[in-house]
Amino acid sequence: MKIWQKSGTINEQIEAFTIGKDAHLDLMLAPYDIEGTIAHITMLQKVGLLTESELNQLLPELKNLHQAAINGELKIDDGVEDIHSQIEFLLTQKLGEVGKKIHSGRSRNDQVILDIKLFTRAKIKEVVAQVKSLFDQLIELSEQHKNALIPGYTHMQIAMPSSFGLWFGAYAESLIDDLTQLQAAYKITNRNPLGSAAGYGSSFPLDRELTTRLLGFDTMNNNVVYAQMTRGKTEKVVSQALASIATTMARLSMDVCMYMNQNFGFLSFPDHLTTGSSIMPHKKNPDVFELVRAKCNKIKALPNEIDHILGNLPSGYHRDLQLIKENYLPIFDELNECLAITQVMFDEVKIKEDILENPIYNYLFSVEVVNEKVLEGRSFREAYKEVGKMIEEGTFQPRKELNHTSKGTLGNLNNGYLVEMMEKVMQSFK
Ligand code: ARG
Numbered sequence: 001m002k003i004w005q006k007s008g009t010i011n012e013q014i015e016a017f018t019i020g021k022d023a024h025l026d027l028m029l030a031p032y033d034i035e036g037t038i039a040h041i042t043m044l045q046k047v048g049l050l051t052e053s054e055l056n057q058l059l060p061e062l063k064n065l066h067q068a069a070i071n072g073e074l075k076i077d078d079g080v081e082d083i084h085s086q087i088e089f090l091l092t093q094k095l096g097e098v099g100k101k102i103h104s105g106r107s108r109n110d111q112v113i114l115d116i117k118l119f120t121r122a123k124i125k126e127v128v129a130q131v132k133s134l135f136d137q138l139i140e141l142s143e144q145h146k147n148a149l150i151p152g153y154t155h156m157q158i159a160m161p162s163s164f165g166l167w168f169g170a171y172a173e174s175l176i177d178d179l180t181q182l183q184a185a186y187k188i189t190n191r192n193p194l195g196s197a198a199g200y201g202s203s204f205p206l207d208r209e210l211t212t213r214l215l216g217f218d219t220m221n222n223n224v225v226y227a228q229m230t231r232g233k234t235e236k237v238v239s240q241a242l243a244s245i246a247t248t249m250a251r252l253s254m255d256v257c258m259y260m261n262q263n264f265g266f267l268s269f270p271d272h273l274t275t276g277s278s279i280m281p282h283k284k285n286p287d288v289f290e291l292v293r294a295k296c297n298k299i300k301a302l303p304n305e306i307d308h309i310l311g312n313l314p315s316g317y318h319r320d321l322q323l324i325k326e327n328y329l330p331i332f333d334e335l336n337e338c339l340a341i342t343q344v345m346f347d348e349v350k351i352k353e354d355i356l357e358n359p360i361y362n363y364l365f366s367v368e369v370v371n372e373k374v375l376e377g378r379s380f381r382e383a384y385k386e387v388g389k390m391i392e393e394g395t396f397q398p399r400k401e402l403n404h405t406s407k408g409t410l411g412n413l414n415n416g417y418l419v420e421m422m423e424k425v426m427q428s429f430k
Helices: 012-019 022-046 052-070 083-103 108-144 164-189 208-214 224-260 287-310 319-328 331-346 359-375 380-393 415-428
Strands: 149-154 157-163
Touching: 022 052, 022 083, 022 108, 022 208, 022 319, 052 083, 083 108, 108 164, 108 224, 108 331, 108 415, 149 164, 149 359, 157 164, 157 359, 164 224, 164 415, 224 287, 224 319, 224 331, 287 319, 287 331, 359 380
Parallel strands: none
Antiparallel strands: 149 157
C-alpha cells in the first residue's frame, strides 16, 4: 500500500518502473530523512500541530530508527515506494495513529530535497577531509623533492627546467581552487527547503526559521517555488565542483602514467603497487592511475547528465528528478576512493634524481643562457638571437646553475603561502 493510495491496486509493472532504484538508493538518505523528520515534528509541536505527548512518543522511536539507519539495518519493504514512506510505515506500525501525523505541512517533494541537501552537506565534509589529506601529502612531497629537476614541456616539447617540487606543489594548489569552488557549492546547498511542501508552501503556520536553526542551515530557501527548483540545481552545482577535483585528479593521473613510461622514467612505484601482464613478463603497469583517470573522467560527465535531465523542465516537481539520485548519490564515495588510493600510491613513490644530466635535455637551459647575457648588459632580443645561432650551429653549452628566486618558482616554491591559503579555505567549511 502506498501512502497516497486511496483504494484499489496499481499495476505491478507501473509500480516497479516508477519506483526504479529508489528502494536501494533511498537507504543512503535514510539517516538524513529521519533527522529532517525530527526537526519537522519538533516544529509541528511548537506551532500546535502536535501535542507534547505525541512528540514525546515519536522522538524516541525516530531516534531508534536513526541508529538503525546508521547501522545499515533499515530496509525498504516490498511494495513500499521510498524511504519517506518506509519511515512513516514503521512509526505507524510501532506507535499507531500518531505515526501518521508526522506528514502535516510536508510533502515528499520538500522532504527529498531536504534529504539530498543534508546528505550532500555530510558528504562534502568527507570529500574536504580527503582532499586536505592529499594536499598535505603533496606539499610534503614538493618540499622533499624540491631539488629534483624535471623537464618542463610546452606543446609536449621540452621547454624549460621544472622540478618535482613544482610539479607536486602545482597539484596541491589546484586542489585549493577546487575546494574554493566546492565551498561555493556548499553554501548553495546549505539553505533550508523544508516548509515548501509540494512546492507551493502550506496554509499551516509552519515555522521555517525554526527548522532552519534545528538543522544547522545557514539560511532558508525563502521562496517556496524556488525551494523546489533547488532540486537538481543543488546536485548540479555540487557535481560541478566535484568535477573540478576530478579534473585535477585525472590530469595528475595522466602525468603519472606518462612519467612512469620507460621513455620518461621519471618516477616509479614498488612492484606490490603495480600490476603485471598475463603474457609480457616485464610489465609493471600503472593500472591504479589509469583507473583514477577513468573514474574521474566519468565524474566529469555527471554535471552534463544532470543538465540534460533538468533540460527545459518547467518549475515545480517532476518525477524526472528522481533519476538524478542514481549517479549523484554514489559519486562522493567514488571520488573519495580515488583521492585515497592516490595517497596510498604516493606514500611509496620513487623519484628519479639527476634526470636533467641527460644531454637530451640541454636545450631546457637555453633561456638561462639568454638571461645570463641580459644580465651582462645585452638586450633580450639580441641575446635571444645569439643563443639561437649557437643552437643552430651546434655550439650551444647549457648553463645548469639555476637562479630562480621569485615566488612560486623552482628556487622559491613558497609552499607556506599555499598552506595558509588552504587553511583559510578549510576554515570556511567550519
Ligand atoms: N522518489 C521521489 C523522488 O525522488 C520522491 C518524491 C515523490 N514525490 C512525488 N510527488 N511523487 O523524486
